[in-house]
Amino acid sequence: MSSHRQKASNTAEDDNVCNKREEMETSETKIPAYMDRGWAWVVLAGCFTTQMLSVGMFWCFGIFLLAWEEQLTDSVTKLQWIVSLLLLTAHVSAVIGSTLCKVYTIRQVALIGTTLATTSFVFASFSTTLWHLYATFAIAGIGLGIVMESTMVILVYYFKKRLGRANGIAHTACGLALFIIPPLAQFLIDQYGWQGALLIIAGLVANSGVGSAVFRPSPIELEIRHKLNNNKITEDKKYMELTKLDDKAQNGTEQTYANSISHDMELGAGGNISKKPKCKPQTLLDFLLDVELLKSFKCLSLFTAFFWFGLGYTLVTMFMPARAANVGISPYRAAILVSIMGATSSIARLTHGCILDYNIMSVKTLTATSNIVNALCCILNPLSDKYAYLATVSAVVGFSTGVTNSVIPVVAADFVGTRKISEAVAFTLVTFGLGTLVGSCMTGVLVDQTNSYALPFILAGISFFLSTLFIFSTTLSAYIRKYCYKKPSHQPIDTEDNATGKETRQMSIHVNELDIYQKL
Known part of the structure; x- marks a missing residue:
């Protein structure tokens, strides 16, 4: 009975995967009216x-x-x-x-x-x-x-x-x-x-x-132009805001420091005020x-x-x-x-x-x-x-x-x-x-x-x-590249090296978990 249930569940999962693939394909290949x-x-x-x-x-x-x-x-x-x-x-x-x-x-x-x-x-x-x-x-x-x-x-x-x-x-x-x-x-x-x-x-x-x-x-043309204009405006605004915050933080005022931290938390910058913003305004060369x-x-x-x-x-x-x-x-x-x-x-x-x-x-x-x-x-x-x-x-x-x-x-x-x-x-x-x-x-x-x-x-x-x-x-x-520069075949790894590799991976996982716990 358990084997029949397992088969049924597997077939149901396969059907769900196939349905999702079909939905993705139809959404990608769907042509506007x-x-x-x-x-x-x-x-x-x-x-x-x-x-x-x-x-x-x-x-x-x-x-x-x-x-x-x-x-x-x-x-x-x-x-x-x-x-x-x-x-x-x-x-x-x-x-x-x-x-x-x-x-x-x-x-x-x-x-x-x-x-x-x-x-x-x-x-x-x-x-x-x-x-x-x-x-x-x-x-x-x-x-x-x-x-x-x-x-x-x-x-x-x-x-x-x-x-x-x-x-x-x-x-x-x-x-x-x-x-x-x-x-x-x-x-x-x-x-x-x-x-x-x-x-x-x-x-x-x-x-x-x-x-x-x-x-x-066409709707596609209007949508592309709308996205281009919105992206440019949001990037420029974000850059200006972060630049202003960076200048104020360098002046050393406590109020600006607190506001900048809260603003950086909202923007997901990690609270690092002195860090230069990643987004830069679009130059004329990039636009052309x-x-x-x-x-x-x-x-x-x-x-x-x-x-x-x-x-x-x-x-x-x-x-x-x-x-x-x-x-x-x-x-x-x-x-x-x-x-x-x-x-x-x-x-x-x-x-x-x-x-x-x-x-x-x-x-x-x-x-x-x-x-x-x-x-x-x-x-x-x-x-x-x-x-x-x-x-x-x-x-x-x-x-x-x-x-x-x-x-x-x-x-x-x-x-x-x-x-x-x-x-x-x-x-x-x-x-x-x-x-x-x-x-x-x-x-x-x-x-x-x-x-x-x-x-x-x-x-x-x-x-x-x-x-x-x-x-x-x-x-x-x-x-x-395919026929003249063939990749070297994988060499067999010794069991001792394999065991040490597993141990080091497990240790790194534990260290990462400990770091996350300390941050929390």
Whole structure:
């Protein structure tokens, strides 16, 4: 009977443990009712519109290089600084956008960026020198970077199960912009000149604010902002109170001493007044940047990988029309090459979400595969100057770069997790922007020296290979630690040493109990 009762009690305990586990799993995997449905699809439509009319404008300015070369200067090195400053400030200002999202709602942040970018492009349309374009395009990049950060973060707050697909649909807007904007920009330049074309593009960027207006704050966003603000206020208040008590206690007044002891007992400080408080107010650097991310090997690998990807991506996308024009192809046909890249990029941005959602391929493998394809296309690009060959290379490069560009938030979440997704995306975009700056500068110098685009495209292929290596660096390091540095096997312990170890543990337990009793 006793054995039956024991079995029954054991089964009851097992059932309770299983029920608790199921409750914990369901509470962790429970998805809010507003996610993946309803207003989330309106937010997705707003993201699509905003990215098409603002972020999609990045890569259309390669068409303006030919017009600037005719009217301002014939130095490619000087001209590339206009687009390089735009790309650099756009990706570096993602940190500013991440900081603003802690203070304001994502809708307000997106509208601030749209206003700043529109105003800058309007002033750029009245420029007469290169320095005017440098300044206005740098400020416009800050605005576009803030918009880009807000459109990447808002989807995480509204989608859970369908995040991969929603992210792909939103980033399809950039591919569609690559398909539509370059021929439109070339048409506007022919009709109104480059200054009139810039003014019309400023109007298009202003209309992206319509899409940002539907970024209604979600409950998760409001809860995160509320917790951040409350934590900062409580930490600062606690620090100020403890600092005041410490100063008063050092003056030696009995009343202050008694009050400080009672206050320390309430705060759980142990009555030690002269001890410095543990909590410190948040510095400006801590508020702007999460420095802890820079101490992680996984995060550094992610950031370095997208630095090399940004270097190669700029060379391919920005200088493909110039490469075609350099071999005698007309400006309209050269602009169509960018449109081909945009069309295949849109297809890739739509299809990659299904690959990730149905677990056909991991996000690391997908990113590395697309980078290898990019590398091969760039290295093989200088083999022929025929238009059909360049169009085929542009189509393949557009498809593979479309995949890598659209998985930036997903890769960041895979490396870092969702808790610090905003900071991780911001750092990734910063390193991407630094890569675009380095790539543009190196291309300008190489083209001025060699009068050919063969060497820059080979450099782009090498950078894509390096990006793939850093994507898999964490997997390689884990493999090396597992198989090359095996832990030494446990040596058998003598019975005498085992007995003495037990005695010392028992003695330490008795001493700890005695200390507790004396404290009580």
